[in-house]
Amino acid sequence: MRRRFLASAVAVVTVVAVVWGGIAWWKSRYTVTTDDAYVDGTLAPVSAKVSGQVVELLVRDNQQVKAGQVLVRLDSRDYRAKLEQARAAVLIAERRHHAAIERVGLGRELAVSQRTQARAAAIRADAARVSAAALLDSARATVHARRAALASFKADHDRAMAMRDRATQDLARARELFKKELVAREFVDHAETDARAAEAMVTSAAERTSQAQRDLESAEADARTREQGFDPQQLGTRLAEARMVDASAADLNAKAVLQEVKVREAERDLADAQWRESQADLQLATLNVEYTELRSPIDGLVSKRSVEIGQVVQPGQPLLVVAALHDIWITANFKETQLRGVRAGMRAEVFVDTYPDRPWRGVVDSISAGTGSRFSLLPAENATGNWVKVVQRVPVKVVLEETPSGNPHTLRTGMSAVVTIHFR
The missing domain is CATH 2.40.30.170 (Efflux pump adaptor protein, beta barrel domain)
Incomplete structure (x- = not known):
């Protein structure tokens, strides 16, 4: 009986061991x-x-x-004070930035104005040359007109002298005929009247000729004066020199203005950088105030x-x-x-x-x-x-x-x- 019990116990233990070993093997293989x-x-x-x-x-x-x-x-009191300082700095930098931008604009407008003035001076010089040429042409035309008038007056004077000579001869014949009692007294009187009229015409023609001569001389003198002041070559040289002087002055002024504009642009860029820096400082000051409150992430x-x-x-x-x-x-x-x-x-x-x-x-x-x-x-x-x-x-x-x-x-x-x- 005892042997049977021991055999059964050994069998049970063996089965349990085999099952346990099988489970352990399965687990070791798949887990x-x-x-x-x-x-x-x-x-x-x-x-x-x-x-x-x-x-x-x-x-x-x-x-x-x-x-x-x-x-x-x-x-946060210290950080809030720094925040107010940063806001004030931003406001100051912003105004400086706007002022610098306006100065650059004014400088550019000044440069444009100086260029316009230089061009206006050149236009005035050209206008003066054209005006002088027109006056000279007018003086020359006056001389030609006065010469024509003088020639006309001389012709009138010659005709008057011819008529006076004829009237004088007619008067002499009338007087000879009157002495011979071949004509009446009225014929002599009429001849004398014609002679005096012819003499008056000669005198008048001589005066007009003399006045025309003086007018011609005056016109010629005025024309010579204008010609002396209007030598085309000299006037062109003087005009070129004047333009060169104006151009040099305009160039110097333009360079000075451009240099000033560059300086103002540099000041504008500096003001812009300072403005951006102040904005960054403001953002940093704002963050520092926020950082005084520690929040759960x-x-x-x-x-x-x-x-x-x-x-x-x-x-x-x-x-x-x-x-x-x-x-x-x-x-x-x-x-x-x-x-x-x-x-x-x-x-x-x-x-x-x-x-x-x-x-x-x-x-x-x-x-x-x-x-x-x-x-x-x-x-x-x-x-x-x-x-x-x-x-x-x-x-x-x-x-x-x-x-x-x-x-x-x-x-x-x-x-x-x-x-x-x-x-x-």
Whole structure:
């Protein structure tokens, strides 16, 4: 009886061992497991960007906060004063910039005005030359007209003298005939009247001829005077010289004005740069005022608060951490010998030590680019002679699946876990 019991016990143990071994073999073939795993998540440190004294502390440890919520306020009076200074500097620089632009415009208008004046002077010189030529032509025409008039008056004088000679001869014959009593006294009187009329005509013609001669001489003198002042070659030379002088003066003035315009343009560019610099200072001052309010970058719980009211903080100094419990995952450190069949997208099962009876489903998200020791602060150096081979571990990121109530908020970063990855 005893032997039968022992045989049955041995058979049961053998069956259990075989079954257990079969299960272990199946699991080793289609799953890999590690207990070197931890809950991980997003930790957003909140640090000061400007120095200042803490005047308000609006959160406590482990308090739920929203993204954008004010957590800490610093004393902003100094920064607000600098902000007002920056605004005043922007206003001053803007006015200087506008004034510089107006000065450049005025300089350009002055250059255009001087060019216009130089052109007007040249036009006036041409007009003077044309006017002088017209006056000379008029004087010459007057001389020709006076010469024609003089010739006409001389012809009249010659005719009057001829008529006077004929009247004188007629008077002498009339007197001879009257002495011989061949004609009456009236015939002699008529001859005398004709002689006196002819003499008067001669006198009048002589006076007109003399006046015409004087007019001609006056016209010729005026023409000679204008001809002496209007030598075409000399006048052209003088006009060219005058134009050259005007052009030189205009060129010098234009260069001076252009140089002044360049100086004003440089002043305008400098004013523009100063204006932009003042705007940048204003933006920086505005940001510094905003930086006196430290806001939460994400939704989560406040952790590691290391700041108190009245404390003076410096830029870059960490004040607290916001842990995003809605964005957590599992970092499982598998042995390098276990990763042969592990791929992204495989199913995973997670047990957290805090809740050993509650499994969480997950998916392999990614495998690290290197082992944990490779990315440590002091990587291992195996170049010594007494090197001992150690199996390395590679971090694998496992993302937990959504649950009906959302992501598992009950988990906290740093909790220990056991992760099993299923190949099928």
